[in-house]
Amino acid sequence: MTSIEQNIEHRLISILEQVSDPEIPVLSIMDMGVVRSAIIEEGVVKVEITPTYSGCPAMDVIGDDIKKALKDAGYKSEIDLILHPAWTTDWITPRGRKALEDYGIAAPLEADADKDALFNGKRIVKCTNCSSQNTRLVSQFGSTACKAQFQCDDCQEPFDYFKCLK
Ligand SMILES: [Zn+2]
Known part of the structure; x- marks a missing residue:
């Protein structure tokens, strides 16, 4: 840390x-x-x-x-x-991470894991609705360029993931 x-x-x-x-x-x-x-x-x-x-x-x-x-x-x-x-x-402070998740945006992962989630299809981004990791990338670009869109395969909820790519 x-x-x-x-x-x-x-x-x-x-x-x-x-x-x-x-x-x-x-x-x-x-x-x-x-x-x-x-x-x-x-x-x-x-x-x-x-x-x-x-x-x-x-x-x-x-x-x-x-x-x-x-x-x-x-x-x-x-x-x-x-x-x-x-x-x-x-x-990002712990309070910041919680605010992100409460707002329905998955908090960014470490840069390396971020690449795995976005480009290698690894299931490591947690659903903001049910916390399942059974999620998949829908689009590299969500509501803004800084976010990607994911969908949960358990609860079917779509959500944004805040990218940390440089
Ligand atoms: Zn879910």
């Missing part, structure tokens, strides 16, 4: 927790683990974020949303993208 190394000023946490992931409105960017640091320097909040994976259109929106939330709280801000080390699914 790699945990995120965060350096976030305490008074900024509650502001950043109000910024939700554009892909998954129930999940904050804090729970997603994309915020690496947020410090106040000479009156300006400097925020470093790491995209969940490149090419996800949501990431363009997140920077703007962070700026807006900080502005509403009276702060000027600068956003920096940090690409290394790359974001890993381990950075």
Whole structure:
């Protein structure tokens, strides 16, 4: 388990927790683990974020949303993208994983397992409805490009799986 190394000023946490992931409105960017640091320097909040994976259109929106939330709280801000080390699914908090599943989206697996599930047809993605692993890939692209669509062969429920492919 790699945990995120965060350096976030305490008074900024509650502001950043109000910024939700554009892909998954129930999940904050804090729970997603994309915020690496947020410090106040000479009156300006400097925020470093790491995209969940490149090419996800949501990431363009997140920077703007962070700026807006900080502005509403009276702060000027600068956003920096940090690409290394790359974001890993381990950075999603336990609360974030639960929110994903409650929302009907299967939480991402490790990158290697993710590839097996998406390309090799391995049955390792759990159904969000009944937790069965008897699921199959329906489409590489679900409701958005960042998700794949799966269907459960036990309860027949379709659901989205949040991809962690880079
Ligand atoms: Zn099911």
